[in-house]
Each structure stands twice: as structure tokens, then as C-alpha cells.
Amino acid sequence: xxxxxxxxxxxxxxxxxxxxxxxxxxxxxxxxxxxxxxxxxxxxxxxxxxxxxxxxxxxxxxxxxxxxxxxxxxxxxxxxxxxxxxxxxxxxxxxxxxxxxxxxxxxxxxxxxxxxxxxxxxxxxxxxxxxxxxxxxxxxxxxxxxxxxxxxxxxxxxxxxxxxxxxxxxxxxxxxxxxxxxxxxxxxxxxxxxxxxxxxxxxxxxxxxxxxxxxxxxxxxxxxxxxxxxxxxxxxxxxxxxxxxxxxxxxxxxxxxxxxxxxxxxxxxxxxxxxxx
Amino acid sequence: xxxxxxxxxxxxxxxxxxxxxxxxxxxxxxxxxxxxxxxxxxxxxxxxxxxxxxxxxxxxxxxxxxxxxxxxxxxxxxxxxxxxxxxxxxxxxxxxxxxxxxxxxxxxxxxxxxxxxxxxxxxxxxxxxxxxxxxxxxxxxxxxxxxxxxxxxxxxxxxxxxxxxxxxxxxxxxxxxxxxxxxxxxxxxxxxxxxxxxxxxxxxxxxxxxxxxxxxxxxxxxxxxxxxxxxxxxxxxxxxxxxxxxxxxxxxxxxxxxxxxxxxxxxxxxxxxxxxxxxxxxxxxxxxxxxxxxxxxxxxxxxxxxxxxxxxxxxxxxxxxxxxxxxxxxxxxxxxxxxxxxxxxxxxxxxxxxxxxxxxxxxxxxxxxxxxxxxxxxxxxxxxxxxxxxxxxxxxxxxxxxxxxxxxxxxxxxxxxxxxxxxxxxxxxxxxxxxxxxxxx
Numbered sequence: 009x010x011x012x013x014x015x016x017x018x019x020x021x022x023x024x025x026x027x028x029x030x031x032x033x034x035x036x037x038x039x040x041x042x043x044x045x046x047x048x049x050x051x052x053x054x055x056x057x058x059x060x061x062x063x064x065x066x067x068x069x070x071x072x073x074x075x076x077x078x079x080x081x082x083x084x085x086x087x088x089x090x091x092x093x094x095x096x097x098x099x100x101x102x103x104x105x106x107x108x109x110x111x112x113x114x115x116x117x118x119x120x121x122x123x124x125x126x127x128x129x130x131x132x133x134x135x136x137x138x139x140x141x142x143x144x145x146x147x148x149x150x151x152x153x154x155x156x157x158x159x160x161x162x163x164x165x166x167x168x169x170x171x172x173x174x175x176x177x178x179x180x181x182x183x184x185x186x187x188x189x190x191x192x193x194x195x196x197x198x199x200x201x202x203x204x205x206x207x208x209x210x211x212x213x214x215x216x217x218x219x220x221x222x223x224x225x226x227x228x229x230x231x232x233x234x235x236x237x238x239x240x241x242x243x244x245x246x247x248x249x250x251x252x253x254x255x256x257x258x259x260x261x262x263x264x265x266x267x268x269x270x271x272x273x274x275x276x277x278x279x280x281x282x283x284x285x
Numbered sequence: 286x287x288x289x290x291x292x293x294x295x296x297x298x299x300x301x302x303x304x305x306x307x308x309x310x311x312x313x314x315x316x317x318x319x320x321x322x323x324x325x326x327x328x329x330x331x332x333x334x335x336x337x338x339x340x341x342x343x344x345x346x347x348x349x350x351x352x353x354x355x356x357x358x359x360x361x362x363x364x365x366x367x368x369x370x371x372x373x374x375x376x377x378x379x380x381x382x383x384x385x386x387x388x389x390x391x392x393x394x395x396x397x398x399x400x401x402x403x404x405x406x407x408x409x410x411x412x413x414x415x416x417x418x419x420x421x422x423x424x425x426x427x428x429x430x431x432x433x434x435x436x437x438x439x440x441x442x443x444x445x446x447x448x449x450x451x452x453x454x455x456x457x458x459x460x461x462x463x464x465x466x467x468x469x470x471x472x473x474x475x476x477x478x479x480x481x482x483x484x485x486x487x488x489x490x491x492x493x494x495x496x497x498x499x500x501x502x503x504x505x506x507x508x509x510x511x512x513x514x515x516x517x518x519x520x521x522x523x524x525x526x527x528x529x530x531x532x533x534x535x536x537x538x539x540x541x542x543x544x545x546x547x548x549x550x551x552x553x554x555x556x557x558x559x560x561x562x563x564x565x566x567x568x569x570x571x572x573x574x575x576x577x578x579x580x581x582x583x584x585x586x587x588x589x590x591x592x593x594x595x596x597x598x599x600x601x602x603x604x605x606x607x608x609x610x611x612x613x614x615x616x617x618x619x620x621x622x623x624x625x626x627x628x629x630x631x632x633x634x635x636x637x638x639x640x641x642x643x644x645x646x647x648x649x650x651x652x653x654x655x656x657x658x659x660x661x662x663x664x665x666x667x668x669x670x671x672x673x674x675x676x677x678x679x680x681x682x683x684x685x686x687x688x689x690x691x692x693x694x695x696x697x698x699x700x701x702x703x704x705x706x707x708x709x710x711x712x713x714x715x716x717x718x719x720x721x722x723x724x725x726x
Contacts, residue, residue, distance in 0.1 A: 084595050087485040087623050091520055091545065162683075164623035184548060186565045200565060204546060248520070249546035 057142040057158045063115045064108050064144055073146065073156035078105075080145045080159045089137045089163040091247040096120075097130035098155060102147040105129065109245050111141035113211060117245040120238070127230070127238045128196070132253035136209075136245050137163050179204050181225075183278040185266055191258070193284045199254045201228070203268045203276055209244040225250050227269040232282060233262025258282055329355045331647045334415050334425040336405045336585055338362025340369070340629040341617030342431030343393060344636030344721045345643075350396045352644045359399040359423060361415070365389065367722070368458035370489065371629045372714055377455075377466055378499025379506070380667055386458060392723025408589035410610045427643045430591065430598075431617045431632065432583025433457075434488045437596065440579040441554060448556035452574035456488060468573045469500060474508035476572030481551045481561060482517040483579050486597070488618045488627045490523040491673070493577055495663040498528065501536040502666050513540045514569060516561065518550040523626075524663060524673050524693055531665035531703075551576075582619035589613055597621045602684045604642035604652040605635055614639045624686050625677050630659045633721055655679065659691075662710035670694075670706030 058064040058073065081095040094117075096105055107117035120131050129147070137143070140162040147155040186200040203225060210222025228240040228250070242250055250268075266278040335346045338360055346360040366387045375381035390400040407416040408428065415423045436454060438445050444452070455465040469478070478500055482493040497513050504511040521544075522528075532540045543549035553562040559574045581596030591598045591607040598615045599608040600622065607613040616639050617632035625631045634657040642652035657677040664670050675691035677684055694706060718724050 084593065085486075085597075085621050085623060088519070088521065093484075164684075184565050202546065202548075202565070251546075 056156070057110060058108075058144050058146060058156050061108055061110050061115055061144060064106070064146060067106060067146060068154055068156075071154050073154035075156055078145055078147050078155040078157040080143060080157050082143060082159045082161050085162045085164065086137070087164055089139070089165060091134045092137050092161065092163075093132065094135050094143070095130070095132040095253075096145045096147075098147050100129075100149065101125060102129045102149050102155070105131070105145060105147045107135075108144040108146075109135070109137055109141060110144065112136070112138045112245050113209075114244060116243040117143075118243060119241040121240070122238060124235060124237045126232065126235075126256050126258050128255040128257070130255045131240075132251075134247040134251045136247055137161060139163055181205060181268070181270070181274060181276045183266065183268065183276050185278045185280065187264060187280060187282070189280060190283045190285065194257050194259055196255060196257045199230075199256050200252070201230075201254075201266055201278075202249055202251045204249050205268075205270070207242075207244065207246060207248045207250065211244075222271075224271050225268050226271040227267075228252065229265075229267045229269075230254070231265045231267075232258055233260050235260070258284065260284075330357060331426045332357045332359070332424060333427045333429065333643060333647075334423055335360045335429040335431065336415065337431035337433060337583070337617070338364070338367050338390065338400070339431060339433055339617065339632065340717070340721050341632035341636045342429065343367070343388075343390070344633045345429050345431065345614075345616065345640050346398045346400075347393055347396060347721070347723065348637050348640035349644060350393075350398050352640055354397060356644070356647070357399070358397070359401060360390070360393060361401050361403055361405045361417070361423075362390070363402060363404045365402050368462075369629065369714075369718070370456070370458050370492075373455070373458045373462050374492070374496045374499040375664055376462065377469065377496065378502045378664075380499070380502070380664070383462070388718055388722040388724045390722065396723075405585050406588070408585065408613075410590055410613060413612065426612065427647060428589070428613045429639055429643060430583075430586055430589060430613060430615045430619065431636065432585045432615075432619050434580040434618050434627075435583050437579045437581050441576070442552060443554040443556065444576055444578050448554055449576070451556040452554060452559060452571075452576050454576055454578055456492075456577055456580070465573070465575055469503060472508065472511070472572050475510040476508070477512045477514060477570070478504070478573045479514045479516065479559075479561065479569055479571035479575070481554070481574075481576040481578075482515060482519070482522070483577055484518040484550075486621075486623065486627060487577065487580050489661075490626050490628075491528075491661050491663045493517075494522055494524070494528045495665070496575070497540055498531065498535075498663070498665040501532065501539050504539065505536060511539070514571075515540065515542045516549045516551050516563065516569065517542060517544050520544045520546050523661065524671055526696055527671040527694055528663070528665065530696060531669055531671065535666045535669060580618075582615075586615060586619050591615055593621075595621070602679045602682065603655060604646075605639050606642070614643060622684055624675070625657060625659060625684060626661065628659055628661050630661065630717060631657065633717055634658055636721075657684075660713065662706070662713055664707055664710050665703075666707075668700070668704040668707050670703060670708070670710045672706055672709075 077099045079097050086092045105120045108115045109117050117135050122129055142158045142160055144158045182204045184202045188197045191197050205225045208220050208223040212220045214220050226242055230238040261282055261284045264280050264282045268276045335342045346358050350358050366389050368386045372386055376383050394400050404418040405415050406418045413425050453461045453464045455461040480497055497515050548563045548565045548567055550564045551561045552564050559571045561569050582592050582598050586592050586598050590610050593599050598620045600615055600620050601608055605614050605616050607615055616635035618627040638655040645652050660672055660674040662672050671694045673693045676687045678687055
């Protein structure tokens, strides 16, 4: 947003004082970008959102992350902060990815742990964003190096998009999975997982004014042939009915197990067989 | 003080909307403290080109010419008769003749707007000119784009132009609307109508839900054993509780809605088989398949360089000038104006704000402080209407709904209340069309 405002301000200035072609404006904007790149190193570092957010800077513990190699896909503007599509991906193997929302009541969104190379470091999910803010992703490689990226997103809640009451609790903890049952060895495929759950934040009031108790699906685990492949820790910023889309390339056949665990201990399990050609 | 071509009272009367003034006075876009300085001779003879003759563009052209008859206002619109998207659902439901949704440009011409029925093919924002499909170039001092939406043909697997011949979108009024109507009429009693609804943002947020309501009305009166399945890429939609109450009251269990978390998001369309596949691999077969696909700003916006990576147009909230290109204003469904929805009413309100802003800019004055309003009526059955309304201002530099303004129809209102809202909907349509095109339905 800061960057956008800067562009707008610049355009406004040029409009008042000069008659400029678009080329000149583009050149000026490029100049601003260059200044940002080559400005004083301390000033640039102080600007980084992961340095400003205590939860993120505590993880980094003074490490200087690489700002390339990790990408975060989010819409520029979302009409519905209750379910914003988010994809995070690293261009190299990583052990873990942490996601943060800088202006949510609690910054943690999720932690994704990649336990085996059969699961690629690319995860799509749906998140809750309370207001316009920066979303941060941090990833750590096996040798302890950090990657970081952030994205600004504007959240509006349209008057035409008023939410209805939450559906009943009868079908809670019902998993839905899409995985190809048969594929080539090492062939990359998608694995989709969703479970019905309200993901109660503990911040919401019921109709009678009482606070609804916090209740989350806080863990998700994926294994194939008894080998753990992937784990996720989910926080209140993950949308109701937690959704995960993974990319994987299984190398061994066997039973695929997906397990969801509610913070109270309730579990759901989905099992299927994977055969490889 | 120079004499202005219109006085403030007159301007307010126009802005309040001719016709059903009480309705529009409460809801129309207006600039109450406007002193657009339209008498300034600097603006005399200035050229304003408006692209798109829908709710946004026709309103902008009409109000510009009324604000300052000395302006040269050219409106580019390929269609000689413009058919509105609002109320096409009522045509599908059998409550309205298609011709009653058509509007011509006689009244705009009478005001002195130069209406040219041609397609704008390109914009040169540096040279300040628009190129028409025939190659002719039109110079402008200010350009107003009201380009509406285009379908993103690459965004949903299997849904391209050829597929839309078999499984219409009917999200632009015209041939597509007729195609869907014919398919519904040809369908046998006991068939299944499937509507695929997109993720936000898209044109007319309550539109898919009004559409299934109207088709349910048609089925109830002609093909009562038929079913409706609405597959949605969202878990929540506009006026959801009110729609669902209305569906139950009028149509029992005819309409089934499946949201995102129920695996309602369609990821592939097979138009030949009238079949769709959802995210988690469920196949649904339809007898009539209506796909409302992902959308973006009309193509001329991209040609003008005003769109961003999302395919929509970022604007400066105060005057709807492009955030990217000078001397270009953009209004209507093409813009990122949320929380204002992509509605005809908003386009009309934005058209007025832009008319004032462009006139002020040509006179060297700052744009007046804008206020916008919106009402979305949805007609669930012949005697059953519901609404959502909102008032919007620039707050902290961004468009925001004025706290405490607007709201939705009450849940559990009686039949008389719903009947009156259905009548207000018809009155709204008449009033806004008169305000936009000067046409009396």
C-alpha cells in the first residue's frame, strides 16, 4: 500500500506541475524503485514487515532472510475477508513455511512443515483477514537459511455481501479429499483436503451476547505408507472449513492417511490407497 | 461572479433523479456542495469522450451536457438500443418482456450529446485520442470509460466462447439471454437447471440468486417437477438469509444451493455433455446449464492502460479518475470500487460524480466531495421483493460505507412488505432508466 500511495502521490504532483508522457512517469517510478533498492541498508531493513512484527522477528532471531525465492499469491483486493485465497510457494526445498497476518487480532495464520521431498513446497489455503494489511511468509531451508516475502492486501466488506448464519454443527469434522488413486511414479499431482469445521476464534459473540468458545482444527497430518510427508499447524486465521491444496509426487505406493485434530482432541481420519504405475 | 449555466437547485433536482424523485433523492449519487465552476470559459468547447452507453456512461454524458451545454460530449456505444442486465432475470422468469429492457439514445441526442454507434477499439492516452473500429480517431480533453465487463475465457477450464453457445452465461443482456430463455422453454418438466456462480468480484453480486429465484418461478408455473442446483464458489452471498427464506416460502425445496465448503466450486465445464466438475471431483449433469464465469473490466480499459494485475481498474476514490493514466475517468462494473458493489445503480451514481469531477477539472477547479448510494433490489417472486442499500463516502482516503447507513430488508417481514418491495423494484427500474437515458418505460 505504501508503494501504491507513493505512485499516486507522484502522479498527482506531475499532474499539477508538468505535462509528462507516460514514459517519463514510468521512468520516474523506476527511479523510485531504484532508490528503494539502493537506499541506506538500515533504513531498508527497518521497512521490512517481518522485522516490525514481533512474532516474525522472534522466529528470525536476527537472521537476514533472502527476499527472493518465496512467493505469496493473494488478490490485491478482497470483498470478503472471511475466505481469502492464498498460495505460498518456494522455488527450493524448505523445511517449514510460517504465515502471518500483521493486523489480525493474532498474527499467526499457519505453519506448514515439509517432512519429505514427495511433497513440494507449494500450499494453497483460505484465510481470514480482519482488515487491510500485510501478509508475511517466512520459510526456512534445511541448512537454516531463511526466505521471506510479504504482500499488501486490501479488504473491503461489501454491503451486498452480508454473511448469513453459520450452518448447523451436525456435519462437523467431515473430511473431503481429492487425490489421484493411480499415477506415475514421481508424477506431480494435486492433493486437496478440506474438513467441515467452524474454526471458532473465541472472539465471536453468539446471538444471546455470550462469547462463543474458541475451538479450532489445529493440526493436520499427511502420511503415505507410514512415512510422514507433511504437517500443518492451523490458527484462528484459517477460514472455516480448513482447505489445503498441496503438490506432491509420490514415490512409494501404499496407504495415504490424512488426519485432522481439533484442539480438544477430537480427530478425523481419511484413508485411501495409492498405486503407482 | 460569472453566471453559471445551471443553478444549484436545478442541479440537485436533476441529481435527485427525474421521475420517482422520492426514491432517487434518497439514494442517487450526488454532490451536494458542488460548485463545479462550470461557467468558467476555460472549459468552453472542451471535448469529453465517453465510452460505453450503459448505466455509467449514459449518465455521465447526460449530466455533463446538463452541467455545461458548452462542452462537446461524444458518447461511443455500438448498440443503437441498449438492453439492461438488471431485470433480465425477470424476463427469464416470464414477468417482463425483453423489449421493455431496451433503451435508445434519442433523449441524449436531444440534449446535444453526440451519440456515435461505433466500437472504440483503442485509446492513446499520451496523444489523447480514441480510435474507432473503422480507424477514425477522436481527440479528447477528458476521457470517461464505462466499459462494463468482459468474460475471462481462459479462467475456467472448458468454458470458452464455443462452450457459451451450449451453456450460456447470459451475463450480458442480448443473444445470450435469449439463448438461455429458449433452453429453459425447451427443457422437459422434471429436468435440472444448474447455475454455476463465480467467486467475488463479479457483476451484480445478488444476480445469480435472483436468477435462480426467477427460474424457480417459471418452473413452478410451467414445469413444477423440475429442480434447480446452484453451485457456488463462495460460502456467503448477497442477502443470503433473505434469499433462502424466500426460496423456502415460495418454492419449497426446488432450489438447492451448494457453497464453497460443500464442494460447490466448479473447476471444469464440459459444455457438450452439459456437465460440470467440482473442486473435489463431483460431477453434476444439467439439462440446462448456465455458467456465470469469472470476469474482468471491458477490453478497452486494458487498451487504455487503466487496468491492474487483477484485470479490474483501480481509481482515485474522490473523483474516479484512473490511478494510472491522466485525464481518464473510469466508472461502473470495471472499477475496483468495493465496498460499492458492481451494480447499475452504482454505475449511475459514479457517472454523476464523474460528470461533476470532469467538468470541475476542465474548469481548473477541484472535484466536489462525493457521496454515492446504492440499492440492489432482487425480485424473488412476482410479489416478493428484497433489498440491500448503502451510502458511501471517501473516509480516510478510501471508499467506505457510511456507518449506520443502508442495510437489508428485515427477516420475517409480512407478505405486504415483500409485495411493496417488489413494486418498489419496478419503480426503481423505471426511475433509474429515466435518469440514465431519459427513456420512459
